[in-house]
Structures are given as C-alpha cells and as structure tokens.
Amino acid sequence: MTIKHEVPSYLTQHGIGPWGDYLEQIDRVTPYLGNLARWVETMKRPKRMLIVDVPIERDDGTIAHFEGYRVQHNTSRGPGKGGVRFHQDVTLSEVMALSAWMTVKNAAVNVPYGGAKGGIRVDPKTLSQGELQRMTRRYTSEIGIIIGPNKDIPAPDVNTNEQIMAWMMDTYSMNQGSTASGVVTGKPISLGGSLGRREATGRGVFVVGCEAAVKRGLNIHGAKVAVQGFGNVGGIAARLFSEAGAKVVAVQDHISTVIRSSGLDVAALQAHVNATGSVAGFSGGEEISDRAQFWAVDCDILVPAALEQQITVENAASIRAKIILEGANGPTSPAADDILHENGVLVVPDVIANAGGVTVSYFEWVQDFSSFFWTEDEINLRLTRIMREAFTAVWQLAEEKKVSLRTAAFIVACTRVLQAREMRGLYP
DSSP, rough: OOOOOOOOOGGGOOOOOOHHHHHHHHHGGGGEEEEEEEGHHHHHHHHHHEEEEEEEEOOOOOOOEEEEEEEEESSSSSSSSEEEEEEOOOHHHHHHHHHHHHHHHHHHTTOOOOOEEEEEEEEGSSSOOHHHHHHHHHHHHHHHOOOTTTTTEEETTOOOHHHHHHHHEEEHHHHHHHHHHHSSSSGGGGTTOOOOTTTTTHHHHHHHHHHHHHTOOOOOOOOOOEEEEOTTTHHHHHHEEEEEETTTEEEEEEOOEEEEEOOOHHHHHHHHHHHHHSSOOOOEEEESSSSGGGOOOSSSSSEESSSSSOOOOOGGGGGSSSSEEEEESSBBOOHHHHHHHHHHHHHEEEHHHHHHHHHHHHHHHHHHTTTTTOHHHHHHHHHHHHHHHHHHHHHHHHHHHHHHHHHHHHHHHHHHHHHHHHHHHOOO
C-alpha cells in the first residue's frame, strides 16, 4: 500500500525531495514496531527547524546574503548531532532528511545522540578564504541559540573541514565568554580534536564492508571495488580496500570518471587529486565521458560516497556489484532499493555503513569533556568493535525477520528512539 504524505508548506518551493525518501523508509518499518507504532509520528516530524539569513561583506565591499539551515530532528536519546554542509544545492528538504537519518544512524550504532543537520546554500569555491570565514562565523552566530555541547553538536560534512569547525568553535566560545571545545567535533587536534576522526567514516565503510564480504563469501583480496566520490569518505575507503588487496577498478568524482579493470593505483590517484582537484586527467586509467557508465562497471563492491539520490530506478538495474556500501547519506531511492533486492544485491545502508564518523565524533566529544585523550590505536579499536557489533545485530535481525539490512537497521534504531520517547513521556 502506498501512503500519501501531505507536503508541508515549507517544502512546496523545492518539493518533498530527500525527505520523501526518508518518510517512505519509516512507512516500511512501521509494521515491525509493535506497540511502539503509536509513537511513529515522532519520527516523521522534526523537533526544531531554523532557517537563517547569513549576510556577509564580500572582499569588494558588496553585501551578499546566503540561506542557512539547522534542523534538529530528534533529541529523545541525547543532544542533536550532525554535520554542516556548504553546497549550492542545499535545500530544507535535504537538511530535514539528513537530520532524520542522523537520528536513525546514532540509534542504530547505539551512540547517545539524537539527530541534527545543518547547511548553507552556497558554492564555497566562489568565496575567498576571508569570505568563507566571515560566512561561517555569521552562520554560527545565527544558529548559536540552538547549538551547544549539551544541545546540538555540529561536525564537518560536504565542503566543510577542520578549519570550518575551528571557526565555529571559536565563534560560539566568544559569544559564550568561555572556551567550549565540545560544541563541535571534527576539530583540529590542537583544539581538542580526536586522532582518527578524519579517516573514521571511510574506515567504518571498510570495516562493515569486510563484515558484509564474509557474509557473502567474498574474499576482499582480489575483490573489485568501484567508488563514487573520492573525498574524505570514498578516498579513505578506497585506500583501505586497496591496502587489503582489493582492486579499485573505477572512481567517479563530480567532474570525471576513471576506470582500469586491473586496478587503479589509489595512492597515485590521490596524489593527482591533491594536485589538480579532480580525478580528471589521471594517466593511470581510462577516462570515460558518459557518467552513467560508472554504474555498470564490473565490480564486486560498489561504494556510493558522494551525495544523496544517486542510485535510482534509472540506473539500479545496470549495477553489477554483489555488495553496495552506502558511504553517502541517502544515496539510494526506495524504488531502487527494491530493484537491487530483486537482483540479489546486498545493500549495507548508510545508517550503518557510514556511521564511523559520528562514532569517532562521539569519542571526541567524550574526550573533550574529560580532557583526557586516547591514542589513535585505541580510537580505531573502539571504532572497529562498535561497527562490527552494530552490523552483526542488524544482520541477525534481518535474518530473523526476513527483511533487508536497511529495514532491520531502521527497526533497531526506531525501537530505541521510540522507547526513549515513550519512557520520557510528553511534557507538559
């Protein structure tokens, strides 16, 4: 049965978009929630949404305005947690969906956070470093009324990094009158950041990928891997798979696609990207002009690690991978999910596959509160244990209920969130 959702008035400008995909995922899990289903509307309604104007003075003296967002989807299990992205295509629907997926992700790996997300609709490549800093600081001041170490903790996401987090932490601290290192995660090590945080999301993708490969009887050594997105997630995952003996046969970024059936030299490709900003022009592989061909590449493992809504009904049937590891948030539409399931493709959902980043963000937050910092080996061991335990729990439930890994992950997460909601009750 198809459930029609009323589109909220604040989404009519851009359409329901990724939020619609999330709502359909909640509808699919609702029959498995038992008595907790009476609370399921909690999952469909963000707790708090803030839209802010972000005016800055450009270097040439003109005034520019950008639209910013911070959405807190749910805080039943703890403070909101989620990244901030700077991208020209950011919309309220996207940020709502991303904040909701953070709620599910944090609960699925049992990290004591709720879900939140933020963004500014801007192409950061059009800003100078000074303009970028002024925009970041103004945005932080505008959303400062709802963020805080015990309220909502931002982190890096698309086109944001350690420097952006340092500016956000400093701005919030100046407005509070004291240093609040725990207000963001993903900070520089010198400002209370955690060892292992930068690689955590890609490492988590690799860890659950190895677990999924075992379940499918696939040997990582010699396995063929294709990666969409060669940034902090896809690039790290590609390197770790390559170091484990896999062959990275295709990489696609926002500009181009390179393939090599015998395997790309990932280290050389990374050096090329660092020097040029793209995989385009890499001499160690064949560059293909038709971006759609990427999805039909002969591979065992596919890692979509770019943006949401990449795998759709138009390309799902052409995918030849045995396993998909969702390094990005929401890369697969529900309709595409069905096609992949029918074709026997194992999809490890984003809320498990890319949860390594928020897991180490949690470690960073804990270390900031205690002012006691762990070694990188300790970080990686704790991360690996949590990721393996979360994957195993979801796999076992999927086997028991005869459902997909995504539905199983949502059952685990929604049960935890709604149990917390029920136990807390409604106030007043």
